[in-house]
Amino acid sequence: MTYEGMLAETTMITGYNGQGISAYFARPLGPGPFPGLVLMHHLPGWDEWYREATRRFAHHGYLAISPNLYHREGPGDPEDIGAKVRAAGGVADEQAIGDGQGAINYLRSLSISNKKIGVFGTCSGGRHAYLLACRATGVDAIIDCWGGGVVMSKNQLNKKQPVAPLEYTRDLECPLLGIFGEDDPAPTPSQVAHHEQELIKYKKDYRFHTYPNAGHGFFYYHRPGYRAEQAVDGWEKIWAFLEKNLII
C-alpha cells in the first residue's frame, strides 16, 4: 500500500497592497516537488465547497490554496460575509488580482513546489481567475468554470470593475480550459462564443466545453443545479488539463 497523507489548514499570506489575508491551504505530504493550484472562490464566499475543492486538488497531488478574498470584511460566518460583500457590489478587481498574486507567490516560495502554478475559479471566481491569468505573473494554466462577467457591456463597468476581463485577452500567456453550461444565464452561450472569438483573434491556447442540460454551478453537488454526468466529465477534463500543463 502506498502511503497517502494530506495537511489542510488555514494560514496567512500576503495579499493585495502588502496586506495579510487568510487562506486555506491543503497539500499532499511528501517531499514533492508538487505543482500548485490557486482557487479563487465564488461570489457566495470562502465557504465549505471551496474548502472541499481545495482538499480535492491536494488529493490529486497539488499544493492547493484558496485565498479569502473577503478577508478584509472581517471574521464571521462566510454566508454573512458573502451577503455583506454582495450588497457592497463585490470586491475590487484590482484587490482580487493582488490577493491572487499573493497566493501564487506563496506557492512558488515553497521548497516542495515544482514552480508550475495553475489558477481555478467558479462563478465570480472564474472571472477572477481569468483576470489573474491575464494580469498576474507566474500563471501556467487557468481553469474558468462558468465565470460570469468576463464579457461586460459598458454600462456594467464601475469603479470596482472598471475594465471587462475580455479586454485583457491579448495578455493571456497560458493555456485556458473553460467549462460552461448551455443553460447558464451568466455567462450565456452567446457570451461564451464572444469570449471564444476574442481568444481566436489573439491565437490563444484554449479549450472550451459547454455542457448540454447544465446551467450555472453544475459542479455543486449540494444544489439543485448539480448535474452528475456533466460534472464528472468536467472534473476529468480538469485533471487531464492540469496534468498536461503543470506536471513536469
Added chain:
Amino acid sequence: MCSWIVEKAIITGSGKGTGGWFPLTQANVSFDHPTNAFMEDSLNIDFVNQDIGPSARIAVEISADSARKLIKAIEGALTNGESHHV
C-alpha cells in the same frame, strides 16, 4: 448567475436573529442563486444592520411566486391596517 445586482432600501424597525432582537437599518434585495433554499433562483432579502456587523442579518430566500404573494400581502396589510388605525 451570481450577479452583483442588489436593490437596497433604508428601513427602520427591529428584527429578531439568533442573538435576539436588534435594530434594522437596511434591506438588501436580490434575485439570484439562493444559499439554502433548494431552487435555482430565489428572491433574497437580507434585513441587516451594518453598524453592528455582518452577523446582524436576517436572511430570507423565497421563490419568485412566493415573493409576489408576499408583496400582495404586505400591500393588503398596509392598506387595511392603515385605514383601520387612522
